[in-house]
Amino acid sequence: MKRMRGLLVLTILCFLISSVTSLQAWEILQQSGFSQALGDIFFIDEQKGWATGYQGVIIHTQDGGKTWSQQKVELPCDSELYNIYFADDKHGWVTGSYVMGDGFILNTSNGGETWKIFKTKDMEMPYSISFIDNKKGWVCGFGNGTILHTEDGGKTWDVLYKPEKNYLWRQIFFENAQKGWVIGCESPQKGKFFDTIMATKDGGKTWQVKYYKPVADEDWWYPWSSIWFVNEQEGWATICKKEATLLYTKDGGETWTKHQFNLGSWLYSVKFINQKEGFISGNLADSGKGALFHTKDGGISWELTAEFSKSLRKIHFLNSQEGWVTRSNGYFYHTINGGKDWECQLEPKTHLHDICFVDRNNGWAFGKYERGGGLILHSEDGGRNWDKQRLELPSGDWQMGIHFMDSQHGWTGVSILGPNSTGAFLQTKDGSKNWSITEIEYLPQDIHFSDAQNGLMIAEIEGGPLVMSFVQTNDGGESWQVRNKVARDKELGGRRIPSRIQCLNAQQWWVMSSWCLSYTSNNGKNWTQKKVPDTSGFYFLDDQIGWFGSNRLYHTKNGCQDYKEQELPMPIEWISDIYFKDSQEGWCLGNRYYVGDSLERCIIFHTTNGGETWEVDLKSPQHLHRFGYASGRLWAVGDNSVVYGIATQAVSALGKQYITLGKVKTVLFQNYPNPFNPETWIPYQIAQDSDVTITIHNIKGETIRTLQPGRQRAGAYILKKQAVYWDGKDDKGEEVASGVYFYTLRTSDFSTSRKMVIFK
Incomplete structure (x- = not known):
């Protein structure tokens, strides 16, 4: 085992979460960031902007992106929104489609307070939108190459052009009411694709092909392209492919010349703010990192302005200094000095994997940022407000557990899985203000202490992922010894199921793996394995009575000598955790991917008769991973840093109050x-x-x-x-x-x- 490497001092960042007056039903105590991936952004001035993304989300800012609020759109959560444009602070439009394949165009005349939906029966997937004022606009998209047009601000749309061939249009651009261009690729039923640029001089009634080149086999999957004109004659276009393709025209798009662009590849978007100054988003040719390129001489020369860890997509600049870019993972960055420095304006998505409270007020939750780094939340008021602490740990597929003995002493184990998997043991003695980090030769999955000195860690030995090791300490984590090993089953249902620990007292422990439950009555000197059906969550009241399961729930009254299935009111993919306050009342976290036509990722089930019958207590759009319990209160944590809480003295009724339950549907x-x-x-x-x-x-x-x-x-x-x-x-x-x-x-x-x- 490697000894302590050093002390990690965390910067404490406080943020306030809206208070709740009581916990008589499940309440969202904390939720940071937006769970949906965001894709396009548009600002009309330095303060007012909008962004769109998946699951039909539109968000709006009135302070330059410092804070964002979600606008209400009557769309099902299987909707995807693509392109957004505002003519002024009132009139705006958004293109999108349902997963079922039907397309639509949204329009607003009050800045997004309300949105109206126009279904595009003649266009399966409307993608790009262009308006020259608040009345006249055009839309292109995928499918059959159709181009739609409106004269009334998007209240109605008519088919303006329908070609004989199929086209995948990526962007449409109109300079005025007559002159416009569209870029994409021809998609024949058989044979190669062809990068295509067309132009119109009669408002889109007729179109002529101006650029037509075959797509290389290795580039077929990357149909992104963009086009931008600085005036009626001068324009630029990018075609996203391994070999950087930047085109320019000086005759209104009649002819296109390839620019010798050697700085990067996979160019996604081009925008000019005037005739001389413009920006291109893409990748660096050597490293593949995201890159922003800038020109000040009308495109004669380009320079690298900024690098990002992932690919850039959309660009939106108000002037030569202030602008925004979107990354491939949906994050937005803002600059006020022409791209030299960037600030991430939207809180990254975070996922909480474990929670521990030591009393009614003091608790901690542990998780990770989706783009790398660890996250610890600390509450001193039962989860109403949280301090956020960041751990600079590598990105990757994580497994972790957290446990606190009192308000000061806590431990956590972290496994960062990958080609070079690493493990670490973290300890705090001051309520998580400071953490000491020790690299270890194990890959921890869960950790628990029975007192300040004696603890158990369930881990994998590096290089042997099918062996579950019971690693114990009797000196507060200064040293660890392997006490027992159990061969693990393979991945359960294609998912890696981390092992879990439950401590009944200083002598009695239960440990869960995906295929068995292990029990000790002498603090780990001897362990007994109980072969059980697939298991991803469990809870035991003592050495005899418990519940466990994965996509089905089981109950035992004799320490797993036998067990019977308990029926849940709707099907689930896996159980992530179970908690019982006594032999009668308990809760179960059942996760899944789809219910009916909506995304309801987790169901909290509740029973008051030991599991003979279960009811739905809560439906959550986020996956939930763990329960935490202390002093008559129960918490649940999950993706997007969501924290739910409830007072367990009263039977919760949120499912009856707020949720209309329906039968499970057959869905394709x-x-x-x-x-x-x-x-x-x-x-x-x-x-x-x-x-x-x-x-x-x-x-x-x-x-x-x-x-x-x-x-x-x-x-x-x-x-x-x-x-x-x-x-x-x-x-x-x-x-x-x-x-x-x-x-x-x-x-x-x-x-x-x-x-x-x-x-x-």
């Missing part, structure tokens, strides 16, 4: 990836046990492949190991051609179809 979800080449997975959910068949047919309605997973139990089949796999071949074993296909789910009482696209 969008295949992933889509578009794809050569393989894809088809996820679905069925409401009852049934024989399942998925049929794939072409645009003529001809059946080309029948996939039969057979008879299946009610539930969700979402993960790759559960979803139906298609290799892109027909029933004869021959690869199908590029194009649009349909897939149909059939059960004993249900049939529905969806669309998918294969590119080759």
Whole structure:
């Protein structure tokens, strides 16, 4: 074991969370950042701006991006929003589509206080939007190359142009009411794709091809491109491919010349703020890092202005000094000095994996930033307000647990998984103001102390991921010894299930792995393994009575000598945690991916009769990972730093108060990836046990492949190991051609179809 490397001093950043007056039902005590990935941004001045993203989210700022609020849009959570544009502080438009494939355009005339929806029946996926005032606008998108036009500010849209060929349009740009350009690629049913630029001189009624080049095989998956004109004659275009492609024209787009751009590759977006000054987002050619390029001489020369850890996407500059960029993971950055310095304006997404309270007021939660670094939250008022502390730890696939003995002494173990997996043991003696970090040869998964000196850590030995090691300390963590080893099962359902610890007292401990439960009655000198069904969450009241399970819940009254299944009111993918305050009342965290047509990722179930019957207490849009309990209060933490809390003396009723419960539906979800080449997975959910068949047919309605997973139990089949796999071949074993296909789910009482696209 390596000894202590040094002391990590954390900077404490305080932020206030809105108070709640009581915890008689589940309440959100804390939630930071936006859980949705954000993609486009638009500012009309230094203060007012909007951003769009997945799950139909639109956010708005009135202070230059320092704070953001979400605007209400009546869209289902399977919506994706792409491009946003405002003509002034009142009139704005957004393009988007549903997962089901139907497209729409949103418009507002009051700055986003309300949004109206126009469904684009003639365009499957409207993507780019261009307005010359608050009345006249154009939209292009994916599918058939159609271009739509409005004369009334987006209240109605008409088909202005419908080509004979199929096109994937990425951006449309109009300089005035007559002159416009569109960029994308031609997508034939068979053969190669062709990068394409078209121009119009009659407001979009007719279009002429001005640029037409074949797409290299290695670039087919990157159809991003952009176009920008500084006046009627001078324009620029980028085509995202491995070999940087920057085009310019000086004759209104009649001819295009390739610029010798050697600074980077995969150029995504180009914007000019005047005839001389412009910006390009992309990647560095050597490292692949995100990069912003800048010109001050009209594009004759370009220089690297800023580097980012990940690719840049959209650019929006108000002037030569102030602007915003979006990264590939949805984060926004702001500059006020022309790109020399950048500030991340939106709180990064964070995920909390464990929580521990020592009394009604003092508690800690531990998790990670999605883009790297650890996160510890500390509350002194029962979770109403939190201090945030950042641990500078590497990014990666994490496993961790946290435990506090009192308000000052706490421990946590961290595993950072990857090609060079590392483990660390962290300890604080001042309430988490300072942490000492010791690198260890183990990969911790959970940690718990029975007193200030005696603790147990469940870990994997590096290089042996299928061996679960019981590592103990009797000197407060100064030294650790392996006391026992148990061979672990393989990954459960394609997911890596971390082991968990429950301490009943100084002598009695339970430990969970994905395939067994282990018990000791003499502080770890001897362990007994109990073979049980797949397990991802558990809780025991003593050495006999407990609950455990994964996609099914089980109850034992004799220490796992036998057990019986308890029925939950709706299907789940996995149980992440269970807590019982006594033999009758308890809660269960059941996670899943889809319910009906919405994303309800976690269900908190509640029982008052020992699990004989369960009711839904809460539906959360975030996955929840752990319970924490102290002094009559229960907390739950999960993704997006969400913290729920409840007083356990009263039976909660939030499910009855706020949530309208419905029957689980049979649903066919969008295949992933889509578009794809050569393989894809088809996820679905069925409401009852049934024989399942998925049929794939072409645009003529001809059946080309029948996939039969057979008879299946009610539930969700979402993960790759559960979803139906298609290799892109027909029933004869021959690869199908590029194009649009349909897939149909059939059960004993249900049939529905969806669309998918294969590119080759």
